[in-house]
Amino acid sequence: MHRADGVSLVLPGYDRKHRVPHDLAHFATERALEMSGGVFGAIAAGGVFGNMRVIGGKPRHDAAARSKLLLDAHRETLTRAEVLAGVVHRAVEEDAAEQAHLLVRTAWRDLATEPFPWSDDHVHEAVRTLDELSVEWEATGTVRVIWPDHLVATLPEARGVRRGRRGRT
Numbered sequence: 001m002h003r004a005d006g007v008s009l010v011l012p013g014y015d016r017k018h019r020v021p022h023d024l025a026h027f028a029t030e031r032a033l034e035m036s037g038g039v040f041g042a043i044a045a046g047g048v049f050g051n052m053r054v055i056g057g058k059p060r061h062d063a064a065a066r067s068k069l070l071l072d073a074h075r076e077t078l079t080r081a082e083v084l085a086g087v088v089h090r091a092v093e094e095d096a097a098e099q100a101h102l103l104v105r106t107a108w109r110d111l112a113t114e115p116f117p118w119s120d121d122h123v124h125e126a127v128r129t130l131d132e133l134s135v136e137w138e139a140t141g142t143v144r145v146i147w148p149d150h151l152v153a154t155l156p157e158a159r160g161v162r163r164g165r166r167g168r169t
Contacts, residue, residue: 001043002056003043003044003046003057004044004149005046005057005060006056006057006058007054007056007057007058007059008054008055008056008057009043009048009052009053009054009055010052010053010055011023011043011049011051011052012051012052018089018093019093019134019138020089020092020093020130020133020134020137020138021137022085022086022089023039024130024133024134024137024143025085025086025088025089025092025130026038026039026040026081026082026085027040027129027133027145027147028085028088028126028127028129028130028133029081029084029085029088029089029126029130030081030085030151031126031129031147031148031151032122032123032125032126032129033084033118033122033123033126034151035077035080035081035151036077036150036151036152036153036154037073037074037076037077037078037081037153037154038074038077038078038080038081038085038153039078039081039082039085040147040151041074041147041151041152041153042070042071042074042078042153043147044147044151044152044153045070045152045153045154045155046060046063046066046067046070046155047067047070047071047074047153048063048064048067049071066155069155069156070153070155070156073153073154073155073156074153079111080111080112083107083110083111084104084107084108086107087100087103087104087107088100088104088123088126088127088130089130090103091103091127092127092130092131092134097124097127097128097131100123100124100126100127101120101123101124104116104118104123133145
């Protein structure tokens with residue numbers, strides 16, 4: 001992955017038992033549902049998960065602290081993204097695309113008390129995108145995608161004492 005800040009990272013996949021990597025399900029689902037606080041939005045904002053490693057560029061001096069702050073702030077969305085991407089992934093793997101909207105809605109009821117915030121078209125877009133990515137993945141073993149700038153996770157303000165030229169502020 002190549003981030004806008006010039007840092008390149010590797011996010012290794014551990015799911016070789018599937019036809020298409022689970023991380024691509026995250027991409028398709030989070031993009032279709034516009035989940036800026038999911039895995040890809042968090043990575044784009046500077047988040048680094050424990051299994052990732054930097055392979056290029058120079059991370060900021062405070063990269064680890066920023067990543068922790070970011071991932072902690074988006075923990076709920078990351079959990080939701082994991083579950084929903086898993087459902088979309090399973091629908092594609094098991095050729096159950098026509099049932100995906102029902103499966104995603106059922107999963108949502110286990111995650112949240114608020115009403116389902118997306119349309120069936122959003123869910124079908126996720127499935128369609130993942131299906132297209134799986135064809136490319138199977139043919140070439142690589143996939144090139146671009147994460148939209150408007151879906152980069154927001155970084156919350158750091159808490160604590162700020163020191164400036166005038167002391168505590």
